[in-house]
Amino acid sequence: MNALKKYNFDDETIYKNRWIIQFVLIVVPFMGSLDASIVNVVLPCIKKDLNINLSLSSLIVSSYIVTVATTIIIFGKLGDLKGKGRVFLYGIIVFILGSFLCSISPNITILIFSRIIQGIGASIVMANNQGLTAIVFPENERGRALGMSGSAVALGSILGPALGGFITTYLTWHFIFLINIPIGIISFIVGYRTLPARNSTTDVKLDKSGASMFFVTIFVLFSSLLLSQDMGFGNIYVDLGFLLGFILLFIFIRFENKLEEPMLNTSLFKIKSLSFNLMCAFIYYFISSSINLIIPFYLTDTLNYSQAQISTIILVNPLVMFFIAPISGYLSDKIGPKKVTLTGIIIIICSLFLMIQFDENTAKIFLISSLFIFGFASGTFNSPNTTLVMSTVPSEYLGITGSINSLIRNLGMASGTSISTSILYHQMSKLAGYKVEDIVNDSFVYGMKSVFVVLLILSLIAFIISNIDRKLNHY
Structure with a gap:
């Protein structure tokens, strides 16, 4: 390391x-x-x-x-x-x-x-x-x-x-x-x-030129992500926005690599542990935002819970995180952040295995238990992973590294919301036999399960990435 x-x-x-x-x-x-x-x-x-x-x-x-x-x-x-x-x-x-x-x-x-x-x-x-x-x-x-x-x-x-x-x-x-x-x-x-x-x-x-280029690049990419939530991927304006954004990103990276003092030192990403843990952070926030988007619709439209019941159930995840996060941070100080991070990813995988079982007849205790386990996983994963990110760079790059980590968090959440929405509606449309533009109870569970399968695959990828990081850096 x-x-x-x-x-x-x-x-x-x-x-x-x-x-x-x-x-x-x-x-x-x-x-x-x-x-x-x-x-x-x-x-x-x-x-x-x-x-x-x-x-x-x-x-x-x-x-x-x-x-x-x-x-x-x-x-x-x-x-x-x-x-x-x-x-x-x-x-x-x-x-x-x-x-x-x-x-x-x-x-x-x-x-x-x-x-x-x-x-x-x-x-x-x-x-x-x-x-x-x-x-x-x-x-x-x-x-x-x-x-x-x-x-x-x-x-x-x-x-x-x-x-x-x-x-x-x-x-x-x-x-x-x-x-x-x-x-x-x-x-x-x-x-x-x-x-x-x-x-x-x-x-x-x-580097004012680099800062301006970065601002425009991220503005185009994030605006395209936000537009995709309403228009969907495949819309010409959304697709052109992504194309323009990635072209600008390529130009920005080439421009920054030529400077002695760039705004964003891209050589930081050559630090393998930094890149690996940022990828894990992106995947976690992608998964978290997807679950936070889908579960309220599932509780409302499929299980027909009251608003009071929904509010109580949704609180399970942050409430568990509130108690677990300090304990997780304390353990990472004692036994090392990588062990705790890997434990968090394993628990995420277990929680998604449970969520894939959700259907029209899911018992409330099973539902709450699954969300409890995911909240436990979130509290376990977050702070040790951030510790790993912030401990891999020289001290003069702590500010830029912290901001990259925060950007990855926002990018993961925006991507999770947009892509999971697209998967959900695509799968509902596939089952319904026509293009679905709103929640359809008969096909919602099918679409939801498809999203959870994708999230499970992503969590397995995060586990593999984190294990590679562990072996390369001898944590």
């Missing part, structure tokens, strides 16, 4: 304050997770209040996602050049500003513009969060710290729907953004006093 160049832990102030710093590093991901889950819940209320159609209301979500995806690598590089702590604090300020503007938006145009600002703030924070964790915590505590971050994200997902329901019942949708402001201000004050906000120690400037 390529050893991480050690950060100077002689800075006693940073080491002494590491758990206070961790408060800031987990609160901000918590806000992001909470915000995402609440927005999805209150979207119908925003649609009604602003008198907009479904297409425009979906831009409230997609504008945020695309903004994060297109800028996160750029801000990761800035963190490496200008100091991760300093850039992270700027990110909190921008996120607070975006949240405030969202809360006072009188129409959809200003709301989408405000969501873009909020997305920039979230992108800055996400790009430098993991790198700061790797700097602040010594290697024997890093897994535990990343596990706590995973629990914070899970907790945000748990609280989001309940808080969203409370807000829509007693308050207006504007409060879903207002709640970010006091949390953000407290995080900024604590972070300003404790974060390692060092000035730049290099004269290297940001």
